[in-house]
Each structure stands twice: as structure tokens, then as C-alpha cells.
Amino acid sequence: MKTIQAVTYPVHFQKESYKELSKLIEEKNYSTIFILVDENTLEHCYPKFIPNLATDKRIEVIEIESGEINKNLETCTGVWNVLTELEADRKSLLITLGGGVITDLGGFVASCFKRGIDFVNIPTTLLSMVDASVGGKTGVDLGVLKNQIGLFSNPEMVLVDDAYLQTVTPREIRSGTAEIIKYGLTYDIKLFNEIKHNKNLEISDLIFTSINIKNEVVLQDPKENGLRKILNFGHTIGHAIESYFLESEHKNNLTHGEAIAIGMICECFVSAELLNFPKEKLKEVKETIVSIYGKTAILKEDFPSIIDLLKHDKKNVNGQVNFVLLNDYEDYKLDCKVSEDLVIKSIEYYNS
Known part of the structure; x- marks a missing residue:
């Protein structure tokens, strides 16, 4: 599957993406690799990911609790404290391995720590693949108010491997499908019609088309001054x-x-x-x-x-x-x- 070039970073797909990640780590010569997970992705996704990571750099895993309720500044502070305790520096890399909470919060944590360290998004849910991990939005909730604290900050790359979808529930697949429907209604009605008729639902094709649409929109309007508002x-x-x-x-x-x-x-x-x-x-x-x-x-x-x-x-x-x-x-x-x-x-x- 062809790489999609976003504003300042590539979106790589499937098994080939891990070679690109290893190449990035070697070229940038990171001091330490930190991997942000929750209890679900630690159990189900980390074992699938780690054999594909070819590096001799020190690797540290940071675990947070799953769920939107934990997407807040208190969790960020916890991660920043752990990064500090583990002697993270400005040459460290943070890899987010998880759904929308992990990629949103992890990108925000990385962008603020020591005024910014590099991060890579590896989305593991359909929602994060087609929406949260692409587009440069990072942030957390303020109480129950969604995404009130955050900033635009781009990852070094995004890796999309739909093999991780084997680890999520049908409910999570339906959750991500809503964003695909949104792209269909606003931008490409073929997507909506495919879902409506439930025919030829090749999930990797739906993911690729959705990311392509979002990327086309974001390239034209990175900071949501006009066209990008359709994604709302x-x-x-x-x-x-x-x-x-x-x-x-x-x-x-x-x-x-x-x-x-x-x-x-x-x-x-x-x-x-x-x-x-x-x-x-x-x-x-x-x-x-x-x-x-x-x-x-x-x-x-x-x-x-x-x-x-x-x-x-x-x-x-x-x-x-x-x-x-x-x-x-x-x-x-x-x-x-x-x-x-x-x-x-x-x-x-x-x-x-």
C-alpha cells in the first residue's frame, strides 16, 4: 500500500512501515525509545509490535489507564514525571501505541516535554487509524469538555497496520466506522454507500481512503481556518x-x-x-x-x-x-x- 505524504510526515502502511520506523530511529540516533501504552495495548498490541522494532537503543514502556476518562492533564503529569525519572532527554523518541486517547495524549505529552521531543503514532483502533493519529491535533480533555487543552503538532511518522484491529472489539470497530461515515457524507459519498449496503467492505481500503481524504483536507487547511472544519x-x-x-x-x-x-x-x-x-x-x-x-x-x-x-x-x-x-x-x-x-x-x- 502506497505511503501517503502528510504536511511534514509520511503515513506508512502494513509490514513495510516497521522498516521505515527502524530507519528513522537509526538516522536520528535517538537516545532512548519510550513506548506509551494502556493496559489493553500492553497486553494485546505490544507483543505484536516489539518483534518488528529493530533497534539496539534502550526501550522503556510507560503504561497509563485506558479510557476517555483518563485523557486529562493529571495523566500527562504522571507521564512527564515517569519520563523525567527515566532520564528522558531531548533526543528521546516517544512511540504512541494505542487508540485515540493514547495518540492524542501521547502527542501532547511529547510536544510539551522539554519544549518538544519527537513522537511516532502507531494507531491500534479503527478510530485512531482513520482520524485521531493523522492531522497533527494533540490534546486532552478539561473535565468532561473534549480536547480543550492541546496544540497542533506533527509526528515524525504514522504507522498504520490493520493487523492490530484483530485485538479490538466489534464495538470499537463500529466506533471508528462513524468517522468513515463522516468522510462519506461530507467528501466522498461512495464511502457511505459502501457501508450502507455493507458490500465489499475491505477494511484496509476504507482506512486508506479515509486517511487520504483527511490528508487532502489538512494539506489545504492545516490549522482549521476553513475547509478542515468539515471534519467536525x-x-x-x-x-x-x-x-x-x-x-x-x-x-x-x-x-x-x-x-x-x-x-x-x-x-x-x-x-x-x-x-x-x-x-x-x-x-x-x-x-x-x-x-x-x-x-x-x-x-x-x-x-x-x-x-x-x-x-x-x-x-x-x-x-x-x-x-x-x-x-x-x-x-x-x-x-x-x-x-x-x-x-x-x-x-x-x-x-x-
């Missing part, structure tokens, strides 16, 4: 729902993809109300997403808290919530203003 479709309402379920003692947590899937239905409804997005396509999106993810109960008493979380969305300007909406498939409009009443109506439509 479904995320404005979706992030608020994800955060609400994360902080609520009476709700089971949603995966990122499950929340974004709900957000895409809601934002397609808003698109139909404001931009005349075709009603038959709204119905098609809802039926397809519900067939994959089922329905999550969002009660009327949940609405005020979700609306309140919307107000803290990092994309807001002057207190105004900004949405990416659709005129049609592959035809988007940026920076749309949406009333709270319409957001509530969109959640009611999802519930109906």
Missing part, C-alpha cells in the same frame, strides 16, 4: 452528548463514534431545516446509522445539560455555537448558526 461534521452535538454521558452517574458511557453517529443524525436534521438538505437523504442517514448503532435513550431531562455543554465547544466564537451543515451529500456549509430550540428538535427527531 456530527461532532458539535456529538461531543456534547459524549461529554454528558461521560459525566453522568446514571448513564453508560458512549464511545466517541457512537456519540458522533447520533450527532450526524441530529446535524442532518438541522441541515434539512435550515439548508433544505433532502428529507429522503435525512431518512437514509438515520436508518443507516441506527441499523449499525441502535438507539440510545436521550431523555427530555438530559436536554438542558447537553445544551449547556454545547456552549463550551472549542469551535465557538463570541459565545456562538458554530456548525458544519450539509446542503446535500458532499456539499457542505461552514460556520452555521443554530438555535438551541432547533438543536433540541434535532435530538427529538433522533429519538422519534
